[in-house]
Amino acid sequence: MQIALWLVSLLTNVLLLTAFFIFVAKRGGLAYLSKKLQQVSHPDPNEDFSHVPFYVHRLSQFELLAIKPSDIVLLGDSLTNEGEWAEFLSASVKNRAISGDTTAGLLQRLEPIVQAKPHKVFLMIGINDIIRGVRIEQIVQNYTTILTRFRTDSPSTRVYVQSLLPVGDRRYCQKMRSTILEVNQVLPTLAQQFDYQYIDLYPQFTNPQGGLDPQYSQDELHLNGKAYDRWRQLIQEFVVS
Template sequence: MVLKSPLLLGVSLSLNLLFITVFSVLIIRRGGIPYLVSKLPFHQQIEQTVKIPRRRNTYQSTYHHIRKQMFEQLPNSETEIIFIGDSLTDQGEWAELLGNTNIRNRGISGDTTDGVLNRLDEITASQPQKLFLMIGANDLWNEQKSATEIAQTYRLILEKIQQQTPETQVFIQSLLPMNTIQYPIKVNNSDIIAVNRHLQNLASEFSYTYIDLHQHFTNNQKQLDPLYTVDGVHLNGKGYLNWAKIVNPYVNE
């Protein structure tokens, strides 16, 4: 029996270690052990036979808690114009975009209709002059709610606003389209359109103003125009300039 030379043995061990390292890095990047388990035949069979319940209250996060708590500590004024919504609102520099120092940004990334309803008391406490509302995208994306379910919670939001701050001018902004052709997005634009129909009806019912942003961001493929987005959902600078141009007459009239 011939023994391998120390050099060959060292090379062999090095190659094995390199293979194990590369393999481990790839698995970790894809999700680690849960990813491996998900690829096993028995796991895939279980996924097909067991209905996984939809997630609820996905808005509950450390970031949401911090933002909500901060908003509650900030002083109120009688001249506030409030923008409330999810990440699309959160990421907008509204006071600068619209040249109005009365604007308050009350957007929280990841928020949903349930999240807005949960923190609405802070919004209505100042009896704001105007309130611009856009919410519902994360209900579709993170919680797989139907358009009807979203509209039901939206109605509760509007009822509470009407009861707590009846003199406030309320502007219901449509949901924006998403670009599901160029980006791996799991939301159907037809569902967004269905939500917007409900929002338009609710605006009419409550005598609030409906602002159709959707049509101003859609390209000829019925998708969010790549000119305005960084990832198929969120907006770039041009997107926010376009949004500001549309709502400016309502803000500064």
């Protein structure tokens, strides 16, 4: 009887460990595991995205698509990436956002955009920094570097600093919301220092509880058509002016 239990327990061990190894192996094996562990323990503010196919693929598209001095460039993460902005706004709006991007990631791919000297730039980035646990000081420092690059190397570009948007009530904890609000408190002052326009979108997307209004999202983070239409309304005057 005892031996039977022993065997069941061992067999379960073997099965579960096998499942675990298959799961890890399918995602890239030890490299995946060590990366995951590292992400949890020490979020790297300079993490590179060279092992994220979507990121690399999208960046390689950008390299082939020119930005004209009359263009309006949108910079950011999935919230911007997933919008069909050229249709919502105008054909001169170029989507240069990449899902998953962080302030550090944007900094590393910023040079060709600054060099193209676009007419206007709309910026919204930082939610992935917060999800990864990057410190606020680091986020603000990266923002400062981004804005400095435009101010110095493309002084005629008008940069619009957009607030971070709210996330939902359930999936994301209160701590994440308070961090978003902390970043949003710094951004207007920062924009003003560079003489750039700040656009506060946050209160336009909240429900009475202060989270992302469910009418705008099915996953408490990403946005639906109604949200993009609202966002469009809120920035249109700055796009056309």
